[in-house]
Amino acid sequence: MLGGGDGTVGASPQAQSPPAAEDVRAQLDILLASPDLDAPARARRFLRYVVEETLAGRADRIKAYAIGTEVFERSSDFDAQSDPVVRIEAGRLRRALERYYLSDGLSDSVVITIPKGAYVPHFTWRTPGGSDDAADPIVPPTKNASAVPLQRRWGLRLGAAAIVVAILALLGGLAFWGAWRDGASRTPQASAPLSPGGPTLVVMPFAALGEPSLARAYADGLTEEVLSQFARFKEITVLGRETSRSIPPGADAAHIRRDLGVRYVLEGSVRAAEHRLRITGRLLDAETGAVLWSQTYDEDLQVRDLFTIQDEVARRVATAVAQPYGIIQRAYQSRTGARPPDDLEAYGCTLRFYDYRAALSDESHAAIRTCLEQAVALHPEYATAWAMLSVLYLDEDRFGFNPRAGSSTPIQRSLEAARRAIRLDPENVRSLQALMVALFFAQQPAEALEVGERAVALNPNDTELLGEFGTRLSQAGAWQRGAELLEQALARNPGHSGYYSGTLAVYAYMQRDYARAESLIRQAALEKFPLYHFVAAVIYAQLGKASEAAEARDEFLRMRPTIFERWDEEMAKRNYRPEDAAHFAEGARKAGFPVPARTAAEAALQATPSQR
DSSP states (O other), rough: OOTTTTTTOOOOHHHOOOHHHHHHHHHHHHOOOOOOOOOOOOHHHHHHHHHHHTTTTGGGGOOOHHHHHHHOOOTOOOOOOOTTHHHHHHHHHHHHOOOOOOOTTTTTTTTEEEEEOOOOOOOEEEESSOTTOOOOOOOOOOOOGGGGGGHHHHHHHHHHHHHHHHHHHHHHHHHHHHHHTOOOOOOOSSSSSSOOOOOOOEEOOOEEESSHHHHHHHHHHHHHHHHHHHOOTTTEEEEEEHHHHOOOOOOOOOHHHHHHHSEEEEEEHHHHHEEEEEEEEEETTTTTEEEEEEEEEETTTSSSSSHHHHHHHHHHHHHHSSSTTTTHHHHHHHHHHOOOOGGGOOHHHHHHHHHHHHHOOOOHHHHHHHHHHHHHOOOTTHHEEEEEHHHHHHHHHHSSSSSOOSOOHHHHHHHHHHHHHHHHHHHHHEEEEEEEEEHHTTTTTHHHHHHHHHHHHHHTOOOOHHHHHHHHHHTTHHHHHHHHHHHHHHHHOOHHHHHHHHHHHHHHHHOOOOOHHHHHHTTOTTTTTTTTHHHHHHHHHHHTTTHHHHHHHHHHHOOTTTTTGGHHHHHHHOOHHHHHHHHHHHHHHHHHHHOOOSOHHHHHHHOOOOOO
């Protein structure tokens, strides 16, 4: 039982000894059965394996090699240094467990964690906080813990969630009071240093409709979560909560534009009735009054808990509005039209960069590189522009676009620009993405993927980042995880499907699923991404479609006639595993490409036949 009113723990069994094996297994069953543990099947297998091995007294065996071969079914020559699957999935599982215990697992009494630096799990009792009067009794789960009535388990979790939301609302109110008292309520609080010429957004407090007390707590919590999600996108500036709450009720978009100088206003409402929620949101152009985007989300608190709903809705809103291919960017493009690059301001350069990424070409590369170099000369503190310039320097090497002679190579200049961006803004996702890609093509894949993990942890809603990271994971051999991220990016940003479909076609090709690979490559934008002509040719060749393979081959050779003179170098810089590079070479020969008779990858495989 709990101790005295000071909130300390008395002489309970939990205070005297760690959870027993049966308690840990009961908690493991709860975790694996919970839809709120945000982990795929492979991560759940990982969790079960390390827990069972620890309980069996074999914690000393829990190493990357054992996990790779026994959980992820890698071959006996598995090398954790070159194949990062264990490290990546461990990080993913750690985040999923942390998130679970902050939401759906608030009332669970046994806590399972995997500390950083190792893969051996820790098992502890949840430490109660607060006084006896405020605390619900905590009963350790037993083997039949799954028999606890579902209604009670949800009731405990929703009750805890409501308390947390109420605290957030109270803290928000105190912050607003302090800002008003100090006369600072009109001062914009940006999510990051202002980007030159970039758009500014204010998130208005979501209105509470329906049952007042219930809806108010939900609306306040959702507003906080939306602000948090928007702040992850460094291309826009988000004004803080105190600024939005200083706006008089009922103020129209023109009033907000006049007082705050913002271009975009996000507003919404939460209607609560019994266990149902209806959440609406819309984005306004404060200058014209036009509604640029509107969406309604209907949710059931008996199906999903409050924190999951808030997080999911906030992520969907932020992704739709603020991502590189989202509503704000498209609104900007429709206003500016196709002005010559020389006339674009610094922020316009960053938006044109996404146009270039959506349709790679030698001409647009030269124009945007010049524009961004002018932008960083005028605004040397503009981290996002440095990050994008890093990518353009790299493309001089990987695509052969407008190479410059000089003492430093394109990859060296790319690394320098990316590292400068990181120094200016260590948490800028675009900077981390640029460094990831530069390191990858500098043939430092382990370091590159670690940077990619940091970036995704900062902003899991950024489809540009998800697509890039998924591609790099795939090329390094983590094909399944890479494909999962690419499919997420495709689901959230179907307008960029021409790129994602091509990369997923490569994944299907490597799995020898040539029929699916053909279906995907036919959906890819071959006219925008020249490399996909090569992918199409090898797929058609493997299917025996000679005429189609020849057509794709000739088109690719027209665009990149010299690439096969450096075949081994091109495969190496993309960090393909020897077996994957050899499979590309096999298909390329069938398609009639001038691939060397014996590639470096094939030579390596012949030296180690077990890798076949």
